[in-house]
Amino acid sequence: MKYRKEPELTGRIVLPDDPLYNSARQEYNTFFNKFPLVIVFAKETQDVINAIRWARYNGVPLRMRSGRHNYEGVSALNGGLIIDVSEMKQLEINRKQGTVTLQTGLRNFEIIEQLGSQGLVVPPGLCPTPGIAGVTSGGGHSSLSRPWGLVIDNLLEAELVDADGCVLHASADRNADLFWALRGGGGGNFGVCTSFCFRTHKIDTVAYASINWELEDLKPVLKVWQEYTLPDADNRFTPLLSIISGAQSFLLAQGVFLGSAEELRELLCPLLRSGSPNHVFIEEIPWVEAAPVLAGPSPVTRSRLKASGLM
Ligand SMILES: Cc1cc2nc3c(=O)[nH]c(=O)nc-3n(C[C@H](O)[C@H](O)[C@H](O)COP(=O)(O)OP(=O)(O)OC[C@H]3O[C@@H](n4cnc5c(N)ncnc54)[C@H](O)[C@@H]3O)c2cc1C
The missing domain is CATH 3.30.465.10 (Uridine Diphospho-n-acetylenolpyruvylglucosamine Reductase; domain 3)
Structure with a gap:
C-alpha cells in the first residue's frame, strides 16, 4: 500500500494479498461483494483508535463492522478500511x-x-x-x-x-x-x-410453545394470533409466527412465556381452536434450550436476502 504508516495500524491486519482476504471481506448477505483496501480486526479499543486516526490521516473512507449481518451490506466498502470488532469478545x-x-x-x-x-x-x-x-x-x-x-x-x-x-x-x-x-x-x-x-x-425455566398448521389455515390462525400482540395482551408471552417454506411448507407459531406450561396452555386456548393444528408442544424447558429451538428456522449460513425475501 502507498499509504503513510504513521499513525500505525494495529490489531490483526488483512490486506488483499492475504490468503484470508476473501473470507475476511465477505458480508453475510451474498448479494454484496465488496473489495476493501484493508481490514483491521481490532483486538482492543486502542486498535480502533489507531485505525480511525490512520484512515483520517490518509484520507481513506472507512466502515465499521461487527457480525456482518447488515441487510444492505453497508458494513463493507470498496477501496477503504473496515474496522471489525468481531474478535473483541470479553x-x-x-x-x-x-x-x-x-x-x-x-x-x-x-x-x-x-x-x-x-x-x-x-x-x-x-x-x-x-x-x-x-x-x-x-x-x-x-x-x-x-x-x-x-x-x-x-x-x-x-x-x-x-x-x-x-x-x-x-x-x-x-x-x-x-x-x-x-x-x-x-x-x-x-x-x-x-x-x-x-x-x-x-431466567431459568420458561414455558415454550410450538404449534404447526397447514398453510391453508393461515387466515383463521393469523386472525387469532395477532390478538396476542396487542398492547393489553399478557406480556409474559412473546408470540412469533413463521411461514416455513420448503418441500413441506407449513405455518409455525412459537413463543416463550415467563410462567408455567399450564398457564400458557390456557392462554393459548383460542389459538389451539383456530384451524386444525397438526402438532402441539407446550412444555417447561430451560431458557438455554428454548433459545436455539426458537432460532431454528433462522438462516445461519451466508445467503442472498432482502428483508422481505425472508417471508
Ligand atoms: C439472518 C439474520 C437474522 C436476524 N435476526 C435478527 C433478530 O432476531 N433480531 C433483530 O433485532 N435483528 C435481527 N436481524 C437484523 C440485525 O439486527 C441487523 O442486520 C444488524 O444491523 C446486524 O448487526 P451486525 O453487527 O451483525 O451487522 P454489521 O453488518 O456488522 O453491522 C450493521 C450496522 O452496524 C454498524 N456497526 C457494526 N459494528 C459497529 C460498531 N462496533 N459500532 C458502531 N456501528 C457498528 C455497521 O456499520 C452497520 O451499519 C437479523 C439479520 C439477519 C441477516
Missing part, C-alpha cells in the same frame, strides 16, 4: 448491580450461552449469528421483547471511539444526547462502539 457480569459489560464483537448466541449458564439474560436477538453492535444500534427484537423490551431498552452505557479517535462514554448521565442518538440510529453513525453495559434479568 464479557463481565456484575451480579451486585445486575449488569453485564461486554465487548461488541459478541454474537447473539454467544451472549445467550454465556449469560444463560449463569441464569441470566439480556433480551437478545432471536437469530444466533448477528453481532451485538448492529443488533443493539438498530433496536434488537427477540423472543423476550414483550416482557423486557428491545435489546436497546436494556442498554445502560456504551463505550465508543469517535471520529477524532477519542474514547467516549454515553449513558443517561454522561453524553446523554449521544446516548439517546445511539439507541436506534447508532449503526455506523456516531463512532465505533467497543463495549456496552446492559441490565440483566434472571
Whole structure:
C-alpha cells in the first residue's frame, strides 16, 4: 500500500494479498461483494483508535463492522478500511448491580450461552449469528421483547471511539444526547462502539410453545394470533409466527412465556381452536434450550436476502 504508516495500524491486519482476504471481506448477505483496501480486526479499543486516526490521516473512507449481518451490506466498502470488532469478545457480569459489560464483537448466541449458564439474560436477538453492535444500534427484537423490551431498552452505557479517535462514554448521565442518538440510529453513525453495559434479568425455566398448521389455515390462525400482540395482551408471552417454506411448507407459531406450561396452555386456548393444528408442544424447558429451538428456522449460513425475501 502507498499509504503513510504513521499513525500505525494495529490489531490483526488483512490486506488483499492475504490468503484470508476473501473470507475476511465477505458480508453475510451474498448479494454484496465488496473489495476493501484493508481490514483491521481490532483486538482492543486502542486498535480502533489507531485505525480511525490512520484512515483520517490518509484520507481513506472507512466502515465499521461487527457480525456482518447488515441487510444492505453497508458494513463493507470498496477501496477503504473496515474496522471489525468481531474478535473483541470479553464479557463481565456484575451480579451486585445486575449488569453485564461486554465487548461488541459478541454474537447473539454467544451472549445467550454465556449469560444463560449463569441464569441470566439480556433480551437478545432471536437469530444466533448477528453481532451485538448492529443488533443493539438498530433496536434488537427477540423472543423476550414483550416482557423486557428491545435489546436497546436494556442498554445502560456504551463505550465508543469517535471520529477524532477519542474514547467516549454515553449513558443517561454522561453524553446523554449521544446516548439517546445511539439507541436506534447508532449503526455506523456516531463512532465505533467497543463495549456496552446492559441490565440483566434472571431466567431459568420458561414455558415454550410450538404449534404447526397447514398453510391453508393461515387466515383463521393469523386472525387469532395477532390478538396476542396487542398492547393489553399478557406480556409474559412473546408470540412469533413463521411461514416455513420448503418441500413441506407449513405455518409455525412459537413463543416463550415467563410462567408455567399450564398457564400458557390456557392462554393459548383460542389459538389451539383456530384451524386444525397438526402438532402441539407446550412444555417447561430451560431458557438455554428454548433459545436455539426458537432460532431454528433462522438462516445461519451466508445467503442472498432482502428483508422481505425472508417471508
Ligand atoms: C439472518 C439474520 C437474522 C436476524 N435476526 C435478527 C433478530 O432476531 N433480531 C433483530 O433485532 N435483528 C435481527 N436481524 C437484523 C440485525 O439486527 C441487523 O442486520 C444488524 O444491523 C446486524 O448487526 P451486525 O453487527 O451483525 O451487522 P454489521 O453488518 O456488522 O453491522 C450493521 C450496522 O452496524 C454498524 N456497526 C457494526 N459494528 C459497529 C460498531 N462496533 N459500532 C458502531 N456501528 C457498528 C455497521 O456499520 C452497520 O451499519 C437479523 C439479520 C439477519 C441477516
